[in-house]
Amino acid sequence: MELDIEILRRIEKEQGGAYYLLDTEQFATNFNELLAAFRRYYADTQIAYSYKTNYTPRLCRLVDELGGAAEVVSDMEYEITRRLGIATERVHLNGPYKDTATVREIILGGGTVNLDDYGEADTVCQLAAEHPERTIRIGLRCNFKINDGVTSRFGLDTTKAEFRQLIDRLQQQGNIVISGLQCHFASRALPTWKPRAEGIARLAEEIGGGTLGHIDLGGGLFGKMKDSLKAQFDTPIPTYEEYAREAAACIATHFEDCAQKPTLFIEPGSALVGDAMRFVAPVTGIKDIRGKAIATLLGSMYNINPTLNRKNPPVTVYSDAEFERPTYRDLDFAGYTCIESDYLYRGYDGPLAVGDLVVFENVGSYSVVLKPPFILPNFPIVELCDGQARVVKRKETFDDLFCTYEF
Numbered sequence: 001m002e003l004d005i006e007i008l009r010r011i012e013k014e015q016g017g018a019y020y021l022l023d024t025e026q027f028a029t030n031f032n033e034l035l036a037a038f039r040r041y042y043a044d045t046q047i048a049y050s051y052k053t054n055y056t057p058r059l060c061r062l063v064d065e066l067g068g069a070a071e072v073v074s075d076m077e078y079e080i081t082r083r084l085g086i087a088t089e090r091v092h093l094n095g096p097y098k099d100t101a102t103v104r105e106i107i108l109g110g111g112t113v114n115l116d117d118y119g120e121a122d123t124v125c126q127l128a129a130e131h132p133e134r135t136i137r138i139g140l141r142c143n144f145k146i147n148d149g150v151t152s153r154f155g156l157d158t159t160k161a162e163f164r165q166l167i168d169r170l171q172q173q174g175n176i177v178i179s180g181l182q183c184h185f186a187s188r189a190l191p192t193w194k195p196r197a198e199g200i201a202r203l204a205e206e207i208g209g210g211t212l213g214h215i216d217l218g219g220g221l222f223g224k225m226k227d228s229l230k231a232q233f234d235t236p237i238p239t240y241e242e243y244a245r246e247a248a249a250c251i252a253t254h255f256e257d258c259a260q261k262p263t264l265f266i267e268p269g270s271a272l273v274g275d276a277m278r279f280v281a282p283v284t285g286i287k288d289i290r291g292k293a294i295a296t297l298l299g300s301m302y303n304i305n306p307t308l309n310r311k312n313p314p315v316t317v318y319s320d321a322e323f324e325r326p327t328y329r330d331l332d333f334a335g336y337t338c339i340e341s342d343y344l345y346r347g348y349d350g351p352l353a354v355g356d357l358v359v360f361e362n363v364g365s366y367s368v369v370l371k372p373p374f375i376l377p378n379f380p381i382v383e384l385c386d387g388q389a390r391v392v393k394r395k396e397t398f399d400d401l402f403c404t405y406e407f
Helices: 005-015 024-039 057-065 075-084 100-108 120-130 161-172 190-208 240-254 270-276 398-402
Strands: 019-022 045-050 069-072 091-093 112-115 136-143 176-182 214-216 263-266 277-289 292-297 315-318 327-334 343-351 357-360 381-385 388-393
Touching: 005 019, 005 277, 005 357, 005 381, 005 388, 024 045, 024 057, 024 240, 024 263, 024 270, 024 381, 045 057, 057 069, 057 075, 069 075, 075 091, 075 100, 091 100, 100 112, 100 120, 100 136, 112 120, 112 176, 120 136, 120 161, 120 176, 136 161, 136 190, 161 176, 176 190, 190 214, 190 240, 240 263, 270 277, 315 343, 343 357
Parallel strands: 019 381, 045 069, 045 263, 069 091, 091 112, 112 136, 136 176, 176 214, 214 263, 292 327
Antiparallel strands: 019 277, 277 292, 277 357, 315 357, 327 343, 381 388
16 A cells, blocks of 8 residues: 555545545455465465454455455354355354354354353254254364463363263254364464464364364464564564464374365454554644653544554654654654543654644554544544545444434
8 A cells, every 4th residue: 555645635634534544455465365375284274354353344345255254253243244245154153152143043044153151052952953954063162271371261171071071962962063163362472373273183083083174273363564563572473374384284284194174264353454454643733741742643542552552553654744844752642532541652753743644554453343432433444445545434423422322
C-alpha cells in the first residue's frame, strides 16, 4: 500500500477525521504465503481464519474467496458467516462458551464443533438421539502440556480419566463420530509449535487409530512486522517458513506411512491481519509540560492497542505544511480519552505540527474488535486498493452506541 499526503487528506476530508486503512492485497498475500509454507511440508493443509482477531466482513468474505474456512467462537461470529453466505461446512466453532442452538445448527449443517467442556457432550448426545439416521461428526479440543510455562484454560485435559470416559460415551452413542482433534495455546513462540504438533499427532493415533478426518493446531502465530517492532518482543519473531518447518514437517513425519492422512488445519489471525491495517490520526494539539512534549491525537491507544501491551507500533508522520515545522525529541503521542495512561506511542523524534497525520502500522489484530465504546464512537474502516478508497465500515454514530438504552 503506497501512501502519500494527497491520498490521506482526501480520505480525511471524506470521513471527517481519523480512520483505519485496510490493505486487502497484503492480507491476501499473507494468506497465500502462509498456506504455501505449510503445504511445502504437508500438502493437505487448510487455513481457518480466526474471526475474533478482526471480524471485518470484507476480510471474512476474502478468506472464503481464497478457499479458507471460518474459525468462530460465538453465535455472533457465526452470524457473520450466515450474512456472507458462507457454507456451514466451512465453519469451525471453538470457544469456552457455545450457544446450544448454534452448536446444533453447525453440526447438522456439516460444520465442525470442537467440544471444550464436558457439558457440551450432553447437547451432542441429545442431537444424536433426535437424529438416529444422521452421522453426527464432532471434534474435541485437547489440552496437554507443551512446556510453555502456562496452564491453559482451553480444552479438555487429555491426562484425565474423564477424557477417556467422554470418548467412550460418544462412541457408544452409535451415530457419533469423532472426526477431528484441535488444540489452542496462547504462546506464539516458535519452540512451542513442535510440542503441540507432536501432542496432537499422538492423540490422533490413540483416539482415531489413523482414521481422523482432520487435526487442528489452532492459532498463535506472529505475523510480519518491521524490525523496530520485532525488537520490542522478548522472543524472536518467526517467519511463516519457520513455523511450518517446526509443525507441518512434524505432522508429515508422523503420518508418513498412513494410507488415510488427516487434513491439517491452522487458525491464524494476527499472522494474516496484523500488518494489513493501519490507523490514521490527525494531530489536534501539541503542548509542553515541564519540559515534556506531548501531542494529542484524534485517536486512542484503544484504537490501535486495546490489549495495552505498551509496544510502540511503526509510525510515519505525513504533512502538507508550507512552513518549517518544529522538531521534537522524545515526544509522546497521547490519545483523546481522559485516561492518564492513554498514549499511542512514546519517544517520537522528528518534525511535527498541528494538523499533521500520524499513521500507525500493524494495528490489524484485535483493534477494531476490542475497541470499547468509550468517550467517542469508533472510526471508519477504508479499504485502499490501487489508489481507490472504499468504505467497508462507516464511522459509528451516537445512535449506534445508544440505540439499546432507554432515554
